[in-house]
Amino acid sequence: MEQKKRVLSGIQPTGDMHFGNYFGAVKNWVELQEKYDCVYTVVDYHAMTMPYNPKKLRENTWDLIFNLLSTGIRAENLCIQSLVPEHAELCWILNCFTSYGLLTRMTQFKDKSAQSAEDSGDGFISAGLFGYPVLQAADILIYRADYVPIGKDQEQHLELTRNIAQRFNNQVGKEYFILPEPLFTKVLKVRSTADPERKMSKSLGEKHYINVFGEEARIRKQVRSAVTDTGDTPAGEMSPGVENLFLLLEAAGKMDTHKELMATYQAGELKYVDLKDAVADALVEISTAFRERKAELNANKKEVKNQIKAASAEIRKRAQETVREVKELTGLQNVRF
Numbered sequence: 001m002e003q004k005k006r007v008l009s010g011i012q013p014t015g016d017m018h019f020g021n022y023f024g025a026v027k028n029w030v031e032l033q034e035k036y037d038c039v040y041t042v043v044d045y046h047a048m049t050m051p052y053n054p055k056k057l058r059e060n061t062w063d064l065i066f067n068l069l070s071t072g073i074r075a076e077n078l079c080i081q082s083l084v085p086e087h088a089e090l091c092w093i094l095n096c097f098t099s100y101g102l103l104t105r106m107t108q109f110k111d112k113s114a115q116s117a118e119d120s121g122d123g124f125i126s127a128g129l130f131g132y133p134v135l136q137a138a139d140i141l142i143y144r145a146d147y148v149p150i151g152k153d154q155e156q157h158l159e160l161t162r163n164i165a166q167r168f169n170n171q172v173g174k175e176y177f178i179l180p181e182p183l184f185t186k187v188l189k190v191r192s193t194a195d196p197e198r199k200m201s202k203s204l205g206e207k208h209y210i211n212v213f214g215e216e217a218r219i220r221k222q223v224r225s226a227v228t229d230t231g232d233t234p235a236g237e238m239s240p241g242v243e244n245l246f247l248l249l250e251a252a253g254k255m256d257t258h259k260e261l262m263a264t265y266q267a268g269e270l271k272y273v274d275l276k277d278a279v280a281d282a283l284v285e286i287s288t289a290f291r292e293r294k295a296e297l298n299a300n301k302k303e304v305k306n307q308i309k310a311a312s313a314e315i316r317k318r319a320q321e322t323v324r325e326v327k328e329l330t331g332l333q334n335v336r337f
């Protein structure tokens with residue numbers, strides 16, 4: 001039997017999971033499990049690169065684990081990054097194979113450093129934030145991943161990962177690391193219902209994202225108050241707000257309703273309230289199923305946590321093997337105590 005190709009992806013434990021995260025990333029991860037050998041990691045080391053609260057970090061890490069399990073990510077494919085400390089060890093080694101010049105050209109650092117300076121209250125920007133893409137490279141290379149599901153915004157980081165792997169291979173004289181390829185699946189961008197000019201995101205504040213695990217009443221309220229027409233869309237064009245509601249309907253798999261309402265829209269007869277009700281129903285249906293699943297998992301909290309710790313230990317074995325081989329290749333001491 002042909003071995004399945006390996007997929008790696010990480011997600012930061014930075015708070016609520018919104019429908020942008022779900023439709024834009026997590027739903028796809030769930031589906032990839034059918035075809036690939038997947039490792040999904042909750043990247044708590046990455047979450048330290050911005051100003052943060054230690055107690056919250058630990059809470060958010062487990063909350064995200066429970067959320068991911070509720071959406072259909074399998075426990076055996078899931079680990080917590082800091083339970084596999086080899087990520088940090090490989091990151092150090094890879095730092096020494098990373099071009100400083102290339103690192104200074106990462107565009108995400110520019111955005112995030114401005115955010116960090118603001119959030120910290122004293123202009124602080126950590127060196128960890130600067131080195132973030134190297135840790136990301138370690139996350140990918142440590143599992144010898146073939147594919148990384150990414151959006152366009154992560155393309156530069158994956159290119160850097162390939163560059164680091166290539167340099168490493170050249171320096172040690174062996175094609176050791178696999179050069180990972182991007183997996184551009186459905187690139188779906190969900191917009192904020194409160195401001196459809198912007199992407200749904202936690203960093204914009206609570207009214208700009210719809211929490212997948214939120215209360216039904218809140219989901220309905222947010223969808224009902226979605227901005228549809230601001231009056232500045234050229235005649236004959238669909239406004240971003242309406243487009244976003246149609247996209248949510250499609251992403252939620254409600255194709256029949258989508259078709260029906262689209263025909264009504266094209267006939268110039270659509271009542272926005274009907275579209276909003278359909279979207280709200282679709283999102284609530286998803287949310288309700290996930291919340292029920294999460295309640296079940298929470299009823300067995302201890303066992304679920306143990307399962308994830310065991311999965312992390314199992315996944316860690318692959319990481320340890322890579323680090324042992326890397327130490328061998330790079331002239332470091334490689335003794336098993």
Ligand code: ADP
Pocket residue numbers: 011012014018020021022023024025151188189190191199200201202203
């Ligand atoms: P946030 O912007 O809310 O902090 P993250 O940056 O942590 O979200 O993103 C986590 C994952 O969710 C990434 O894979 C990202 O591409 C995806 N994602 C985030 N927001 C959206 C969105 N509005 N539409 C589609 N995908 C999104």
